[in-house]
Every structure is written in structure tokens, then in C-alpha cells.
Amino acid sequence: MPRRRKKFPCGHQGYGQVCHYCAQLIQAKALEVAEREQARLARQEWEATFAKDVVDLQGLPKWVVLKARQVIAELLAGADYRQFKGKRLNHDRRIISIPLSYDYRLICYDTGDRIEPRSVLSHEAYNVKKPLA
Ligand SMILES: [Zn+2]
Structure with a gap:
């Protein structure tokens, strides 16, 4: 049926x-x-995960955050900033700018006995205001 x-x-x-x-x-x-x-x-x-960062990485693209964390971890472990193509700024040699990409820089401050990661800036922000680490 x-x-x-x-x-x-x-x-x-x-x-x-x-x-x-x-x-x-x-x-x-x-x-x-x-x-x-x-x-x-x-x-x-x-x-x-941002709570554990030594530098505020909120609001950045995810891959920039991951790259920054990797570089910061290596710096804190004692890696040389030049290894990441980092350069000291001309107007203040204590400030070190490390390129994370074409658009982003990790800004570090040389306290004299160590390199302290301070902030991540976009290329535009970096050019507009010189970083005050
Ligand atoms: Zn139905």
C-alpha cells in the first residue's frame, strides 16, 4: 500500500x-x-590571552599579535634585537624599532641593562608621532 x-x-x-x-x-x-x-x-x-602580554597587543590583527609575541618572547629570552632587523632610532638611540611586518613595528626601550618591549605601532602611527618609549 x-x-x-x-x-x-x-x-x-x-x-x-x-x-x-x-x-x-x-x-x-x-x-x-x-x-x-x-x-x-x-x-x-x-x-x-592578552592579559599575559607584557605589551598591549589588543586591537591588532591576529597574525601581528602572534608575531609580536614570538619576537617579544625571544627578546625576553635574551635574543639580540638585530636578529629581527631592529634598529635604534636616530633621535633617541635608546629606542629600538623592530619591524614585525611592512606595517607594524615593535618598539623597545634600552634601559641600559636590558631591552624592554614597550608597544606595537602601525606604520602610520609610527610616522605621525615618533614613539615615546
Ligand atoms: Zn514543517
Whole structure:
């Protein structure tokens, strides 16, 4: 005996106990909610990582943040800034500018016995105001 299409309370027509169209919608919706929640957690986790930075890296593109952290970690471990193509500024030799990319510079300050990472500046910000480390 052929199955009969029936009309579900939602208004759709189909076969079986539940409306497959609506079941699919509900599943897609649940997936969307789960994905959004996952994204929210990932964002929260990412924001929490900034608390451990010695330099404020919030608001920078993610890859710049990661690059900065890598360079900072190596500097704090004793690496030479010249290894990262860092240069001392002419107007203040205690300030060292290390390129992270074409657009971003890590600004460090030479206290005399160590190199302290101070800030990350975009190329524009860097050119407008000379960094005061
Ligand atoms: Zn339905």
C-alpha cells in the first residue's frame, strides 16, 4: 500500500511521523547556535590571552599579535634585537624599532641593562608621532 502524504501541523506536507522540512530547519538552527557559541568561546579565549602580554597587543590583527609575541618572547629570552632587523632610532638611540611586518613595528626601550618591549605601532602611527618609549 503506497504511503500517503499528509499535512503536518506546521502546514508542510510529507511522509512519516515528523515534518522533515521543519526537522531539518531545527537541526540547522541548532548547528548555527552551537557554531556561534563556539565562536564566542574562541573569541573569549583569545581575549583572555592578552592579559599575559607584557605589551598591549589588543586591537591588532591576529597574525601581528602572534608575531609580536614570538619576537617579544625571544627578546625576553635574551635574543639580540638585530636578529629581527631592529634598529635604534636616530633621535633617541635608546629606542629600538623592530619591524614585525611592512606595517607594524615593535618598539623597545634600552634601559641600559636590558631591552624592554614597550608597544606595537602601525606604520602610520609610527610616522605621525615618533614613539615615546
Ligand atoms: Zn514543517
